[in-house]
Amino acid sequence: MQIIQKKLLEVESDWQKELAESFTTPESLLSYLGFSPEEYQAHFKARKLFPMRVPRFFANLMRAKHWDDPLLQQVIPRAEEFLNVRGFSEDPLKERSNDTAGMLHKYKNRVLLIVKGGCAINCRYCFRRHFPYQENSVNKAQWQNVFDKIAADTNIDEVIFSGGDPLMAKDKQLAWMAETLEKIPHIKRLRIHTRLPVVIPSRVTNEFLSWMSNTRLQKVVVFHINHANEVSPALAEACKKLKLQGVTLLNQGVFLKAINDSPTAIVNLNNALFEAGIMPYYMYLLDKVKGAAHFDIPDTSAINIMREVISQQSGYMVPKLMREISGRASKTPIDLNLGSQ
Incomplete structure (x- = not known):
């Protein structure tokens, strides 16, 4: 042993x-x-x-x-x-008003846990680049308070590990959190949002795979990948290991000016993701966070790109175009006006 x-x-x-x-x-x-x-x-x-x-x-x-x-x-x-650009702020999604340290409860059936404040890579467009992680640093006793609140609300059936990047936490902590959550009968799914295996594929350790395979919860890993060049052979190999443990793999990207704002870039991204075993799920319009305005593209550009992508790829490989609006009961789909084609 x-x-x-x-x-x-x-x-x-x-x-x-x-x-x-x-x-x-x-x-x-x-x-x-x-x-x-x-x-x-x-x-x-x-x-x-x-x-x-x-x-x-x-x-x-x-x-x-x-x-x-x-x-x-x-x-x-x-x-x-x-640059100070009108409409861009430090808290575009109004997340600082959370009542419980370490937990965001924006939607009825799911809660988001700030497992770790740090990331393995700092993306300049990050909508949480100004987030007060120090105020959401949670010890074990405080986590128990979070779990008690989740247990008391039977509307919640899904828990999201987020951050920062939740995989910055050690596997021992992640396993403990998952084991605690699976004791709550109404929790059905565990979702992990991460970029770490994209930038350090060795993060998918045997210990990580072990606790993932042992949990009763349905497991979903959502990668944050914006360009086909990010999908490396090492990431594809890590994805194979995850899928063998029954993990559903999704991706959400964000439109970024001069990085992926063309039909060719999105088609190539979707192809690379699917070949690696990852389902393209969402493409977001940029959250208007202060310091990232130079990444923004007009809504009409994103709509036109996605209309072209749909004409080139099978429907199951085309992600939904989305925007997150503070206070809404869900993410907001963007109408592609396909009827006008």
């Missing part, structure tokens, strides 16, 4: 070692990619607005010496982040 436990700890430490070796400055990342960082000094101050973190695995998916690389542009600080 001690030998097995030691191996599990070594496997878990592998992804943590990769995490610790991430790029945290624009200079180091750009140098690694073959740039002369001095050419981009005007952008670097934006790191003060939102810290930079990029795992080396993800950096290795980028094209060297290509400033417009779609993966690089998702994570590199830009001077445009200092």
Whole structure:
């Protein structure tokens, strides 16, 4: 037993070692990619607005010496982040009014748990880039209070592990939380929203797979992937392991200017996802978070792109175009006006 436990700890430490070796400055990342960082000094101050973190695995998916690389542009600080644009705010989804630390209860049948505040990669368009994670850091006793509230509300049948990125937590904590939730009879599903296996595929450890296979809950993992170049062979292999444990794999992306705002980019993304065993589920319009206005595209552009995608792909491979509006009882589908074609 001690030998097995030691191996599990070594496997878990592998992804943590990769995490610790991430790029945290624009200079180091750009140098690694073959740039002369001095050419981009005007952008670097934006790191003060939102810290930079990029795992080396993800950096290795980028094209060297290509400033417009779609993966690089998702994570590199830009001077445009200092712009104050009407309609963009620090809390676009009004999430700071949560009554219980660590829990957001925006929809009737499901709750979202802020399992961890940090992420393995800091995406510059993140709608929670200003979220007060320090106020939602929860200890074990406080988690029990959260679980008690869930147990008292029989309308809730699904729990979402979110963050930050919930897979920043150690497998021991995740297993404990899942085991506690599965004791609540009306909880049927566990959903995990994560980007970590995309940027560090070794995060899908044997211990993670073990507790996932043992839970009675239906398991759904929702990846956050925006471009086909993010779907690596290593991620596809991790997906195979997850599917063997009965995990449903979905993806939600977001439209980002100059990154995936074309029919070709979305078709390629859908194909790459499906080949990896991931079902394209949602494509979101950008949440209007302060510092990310340069990623925004007009609604009409997204609608036209999705209309073209539908004409090129089988319906089951085309994600729904969605927007999240604060206070609504659900996510809001965007009408593609297909009847007018």
